[in-house]
Amino acid sequence: MSILIKPVITEKMTAATEKLNSYGFIVNKSSNKIEIKKEIEHFYGVSVDSINTINYLGKFKVRSTKAGMIPGRRNSYKKAIVTLKKGETIDFFSNI
Numbered sequence: 069m070s071i072l073i074k075p076v077i078t079e080k081m082t083a084a085t086e087k088l089n090s091y092g093f094i095v096n097k098s099s100n101k102i103e104i105k106k107e108i109e110h111f112y113g114v115s116v117d118s119i120n121t122i123n124y125l126g127k128f129k130v131r132s133t134k135a136g137m138i139p140g141r142r143n144s145y146k147k148a149i150v151t152l153k154k155g156e157t158i159d160f161f162s163n164i
Contacts, residue, residue: 071099071107075160076147090151091158097123097146104148114156120149 076092084090095104101119108116126142152158 071096071103072111073145077160084149088151089154089156090149093148093150095121095146095148097144099146101148104150108150112158114158115153116150117153118151120151122147122149 073094073096076094078092081090081092084092093104093108099107101121104119104121105116108114123146124144126144129140129142131138131140
């Protein structure tokens with residue numbers, strides 16, 4: 069199973085990319101910072117300066133149906149904020 073699941077492309081992450089040279093990725097929950105760094109450097113061919121990881125707990129949700137209220141939870145996930153060294157960039161849209 070791959071460590072990197074998908075990149076996070078939102079307005080907030082795009083602003084961080086332009087200002088701080090940081091990129092966000094959804095990663096495997098059991099991966100650590102060293103594994104994430106190796107995977108990003110190998111896959112994208114860039115030099116990683118630092119990595120911050122955040123574990124998100126899935127939101128609690130309730131659905132209303134004919135049978136009554138059905139409680140549930142969204143999936144939990146882990147996000148990595150990767151800061152690259154000066155002059156390095158990742159282009160997510162180059163192969164579209």
